[in-house]
């Protein structure tokens with residue numbers, strides 16, 4: 182099968198199967214061989230690797246992955262794509278396609294079965310409507326992974342990479358940076374896809390930290406603090422955290438801990454680094 186990264190080949194497959202794009206599944210298929218090569222290069226795939234691909238579509242990137250990896254597992258929600266994938270991937274015996282919603286798959290079990298529990302790489306041109314739940318699900322479920330190399334909406338890639346003091350900084354930046362080192366690898370314009378998305382895209386690589394960069398007594402508590410701080414972005418931390426019912430902490434306690442940290446009593450969460458949130462959480466729990 183000729184490369185589907187060449188637009189004419191993708192169009193032929195779509196016509197052969199009379200395929201109808203499903204907006205609800207975020208279907209924008211890549212039709213640019215240089216972007217595909219960039220993704221594979223950034224993911225540093227070798228013949229030792231077991232790769233999980235989320236949303237293979239008609240198998241465009243899957244073909245590249247099958248060429249470079251030892252084993253590829255591709256999870257696709259749209260059952261109309263399954264016969265197409267059987268056709269476009271027929272030349273490869275190292276690809277398993279699973280017709281499932283990725284949010285319902287037990288990925289830990291999959292890694293156990295396919296890679297004897299050793300760390301996998303995730304590579305995907307993600308459906309943009311569920312980018313955050315997919316990424317957070319991968320990190321929080323403790324799936325053994327080396328890296329996640331994904332195409333996401335440009336704005337979301339920016340949010341993952343920035344630090345305090347920028348408008349894009351928020352709970353997603355802190356969560357991603359707690360688990361991984363983010364690096365934007367490429368910006369990708371809408372004309373590299375069929376159909377064209379309404380937004381710009383970017384490829385970002387998240388390399389999993391061996392150990393988180395900060396020590397926290399209770400991760401869940403720190404993330405609850407982070408979420409509460411950014412839910413009420415315009416409030417000071419004393420007011421924002423003191424009002425958050427689920428945290429069970431008084432304004433006086435927050436003020437006392439901020440003083441101990443040498444922070445102003447009117448400080449806002451958007452100025453806090455990951456280290457600051459870790460310390461705040463540890464001190465509130467002590």
Ligand code: SAM
Pocket residue numbers: 206207208209210211235236237238239240241242256257258259262281282283284305306307308309311
């Ligand atoms: N990888 C292909 C490519 O690059 O051309 C397709 C990428 S397209 C942006 C996203 C793909 O994810 C679609 O094939 C879509 O059907 C699939 N998808 C959407 N939601 C999904 C879910 N919850 N679980 C698994 N696949 C999903």
